Amino acid sequence: MNKSLKRLVIDTATPYLYIALYEDNVLVDSIYQKGNNDHSVTLMDNIAKMFDKASWKIQDLAAVIVGIGPGSYTGVRIGVVVAKMFAWSHNIPVFKISTPALLASGADNGVIFAYVDARRNQAFGGVFEKTDETLVRLKADTYADLTTMLDSWTYDHPVNAVMPDLNVVLNSELLEAVDNVHDLSPVYLRKTEAERNQEQNK
Amino acid sequence: MIVLAVESSCDETSVSINKDGKVILSNIVLSQIDTHASFGGVVPEIASREHVKGISVVFEQALNQAGITAQDVDLVAVTKGPGLIGSLLVGINAAKAFAFAHNIPIVGVHHIAGHIYANQIESEMKFPLIALVVSGGHTELILMKEHYDFEKLGETQDDAVGEAYDKVARVLGLGYPGGPIIDKLAAEGEATYPMPHIKTEQLYDFSYSGLKSHVINMINRLRMKKEPINEKNLATSFQHAAVRHLIEKSRQAVDDYQAKMLIVAGGVAANKHLRSEVETHFKDVEVSVPPFKYCTDNAAMMGIAGYYYYQRFKKIDAMDMNGYSRLNLSE
Ligand SMILES: [Zn+2]
Numbered sequence: 001m002n003k004s005l006k007r008l009v010i011d012t013a014t015p016y017l018y019i020a021l022y023e024d025n026v027l028v029d030s031i032y033q034k035g036n037n038d039h040s041v042t043l044m045d046n047i048a049k050m051f052d053k054a055s056w057k058i059q060d061l062a063a064v065i066v067g068i069g070p071g072s073y074t075g076v077r078i079g080v081v082v083a084k085m086f087a088w089s090h091n092i093p094v095f096k097i098s099t100p101a102l103l104a105s106g107a108d109n110g111v112i113f114a115y116v117d118a119r120r121n122q123a124f125g126g127v128f129e130k131t132d133e134t135l136v137r138l139k140a141d142t143y144a145d146l147t148t149m150l151d152s153w154t155y156d157h158p159v160n161a162v163m164p165d166l167n168v169v170l171n172s173e174l175l176e177a178v179d180n181v182h183d184l185s186p187v188y189l190r191k192t193e194a195e196r197n198q199e200q201n202k
Numbered sequence: 203m204i205v206l207a208v209e210s211s212c213d214e215t216s217v218s219i220n221k222d223g224k225v226i227l228s229n230i231v232l233s234q235i236d237t238h239a240s241f242g243g244v245v246p247e248i249a250s251r252e253h254v255k256g257i258s259v260v261f262e263q264a265l266n267q268a269g270i271t272a273q274d275v276d277l278v279a280v281t282k283g284p285g286l287i288g289s290l291l292v293g294i295n296a297a298k299a300f301a302f303a304h305n306i307p308i309v310g311v312h313h314i315a316g317h318i319y320a321n322q323i324e325s326e327m328k329f330p331l332i333a334l335v336v337s338g339g340h341t342e343l344i345l346m347k348e349h350y351d352f353e354k355l356g357e358t359q360d361d362a363v364g365e366a367y368d369k370v371a372r373v374l375g376l377g378y379p380g381g382p383i384i385d386k387l388a389a390e391g392e393a394t395y396p397m398p399h400i401k402t403e404q405l406y407d408f409s410y411s412g413l414k415s416h417v418i419n420m421i422n423r424l425r426m427k428k429e430p431i432n433e434k435n436l437a438t439s440f441q442h443a444a445v446r447h448l449i450e451k452s453r454q455a456v457d458d459y460q461a462k463m464l465i466v467a468g469g470v471a472a473n474k475h476l477r478s479e480v481e482t483h484f485k486d487v488e489v490s491v492p493p494f495k496y497c498t499d500n501a502a503m504m505g506i507a508g509y510y511y512y513q514r515f516k517k518i519d520a521m522d523m524n525g526y527s528r529l530n531l532s533e
Binding site: 044045047051058073074077078080081082084085086088089090182184185186188192193194198 | 241295299302
């Protein structure tokens with residue numbers, strides 16, 4: 001095979017901006033840095049710089065892989081919208097994965113509690129088993145009290161900030177192809193406050 | 203020059219394509235109004251979620267309807283503010299991703315500039331002009347001496363005129379949004395209820411909180427006394443007072459600056475009574491009110507504004523462009 005497989009991975013559902021460029025499963029360039037509620041400013045800016053540096057073009061991509069949350073509502077939308085527009089613009093296959101799963105892919109082997117901080121000591125978290133080869137889910141992503149999850153769930157180590165590992169992700173069934181790019185949307189896990197209030201008042 | 207424009211500052215997801223800032227090749231508007239109606243107003247988080255769902259479909263429809271491909275686009279224009287921040291960021295990041303994916307320059311455009319430039323679609327701006335911008339969020343008088351040159355003369359000191367309509371409609375239990383409902387009701391009534399004459403400290407400023415409170419207090423008083431309320435007549439009385447205030451201030455500005463044209467812009471420009479009053483009181487100047495479909499939020503108007511912004515400044519934005527919930531027209 002002559003044509004190399006170029007893959008772009010994005011996640012903006014956590015306080016960290018994560019962008020990675022992989023060519024034939026080898027990491028070409030990456031960013032994993034704590035943001036300041038400014039993924040809207042930094043995501044496209046950094047993608048543009050990294051693509052320039054690597055002399056990549058969006059139309060060369062074999063796949064776009066995006067973390068779809070659950071996590072920060074505003075944050076996750078930035079990455080999902082960018083992935084969606086890239087995929088749609090050049091008809092590129094797009095794949096989605098849970099953000100906690102993406103975090104777990106970068107953790108040490110074992111049973112991982114991966115979570116994204118939310119406000120008021122709440123978090124979005126799930127439990128995964130990670131080996132050198134792959135990642136499987138043991139407990140569904142949940143929105144709950146962080147202390148309760150940390151204290152009562154069973155795991156070897158918790159992670160909430162770690163650079164993902166695409167090679168683990170690629171072998172995992174948690175990575176899902178998106179059949180129709182127009183359907184790509186974040187997973188929020190929670191209805192909006194307005195909807196919850198409305199349901200309560202019924 | 204082909205301009206593709208994106209608008210997502212509130213609850214409409216819209217993409218439009220124009221040629222040379224004049225011919226609208228397509229203008230797709232995906233409205234969320236039904237989604238928000240049961241909440242009595244726009245819920246920002248729901249609006250943001252809906253924008254993500256609809257954005258790529260709206261891009262696709264806009265290109266298809268215009269009969270062009272992305273390669274034909276010379277400039278991308280996107281609303282950068284003011285508006286709901288979560289909603290703005292969806293449109294801005296979609297526009298940046300599209301622009302980068304196709305190597306097209308991008309410009310961020312002020313939402314109110316878009317409303318004003320809606321008037322350039324079917325008429326030709328003549329300077330100096332006065333623009334009256336009226337919507338759920340804005341009540342402003344703006345002077346333009348040339349293309350893409352804005353000087354704010356005055357603005358509302360409290361509520362926007364559209365907000366006052368919404369509030370009065372809500373208190374009367376008429377539903378949301380209030381503007382079209384009251385406008386329709388008012389057409390069948392008479393101005394029988396007394397209304398205050400609105401005064402402001404600055405010559406070109408507006409104020410709607412006094413009128414709004416007056417109407418709400420009156421409704422409450424009548425309800426307490428168990429007296430019947432003639433909704434049609436109340437709607438007419440309120441609407442006449444609200445519109446008179448707009449007409450008086452606009453007339454003053456047109457006279458003072460010897461304007462050749464009066465432009466009425468924004469969602470409230472769709473109001474029938476406002477349209478007819480403007481015609482009656484401004485026979486000496488050219489009046490431009492955009493067609494109804496370009497009054498409410500849409501990307502067509504943003505694309506026209508983007509075209510003129512680019513013609514005037516020849517400046518483009520970078521991939522670190524952000525959105526702003528508040529933004530001055532001169533920024
Ligand atoms: Zn508007």
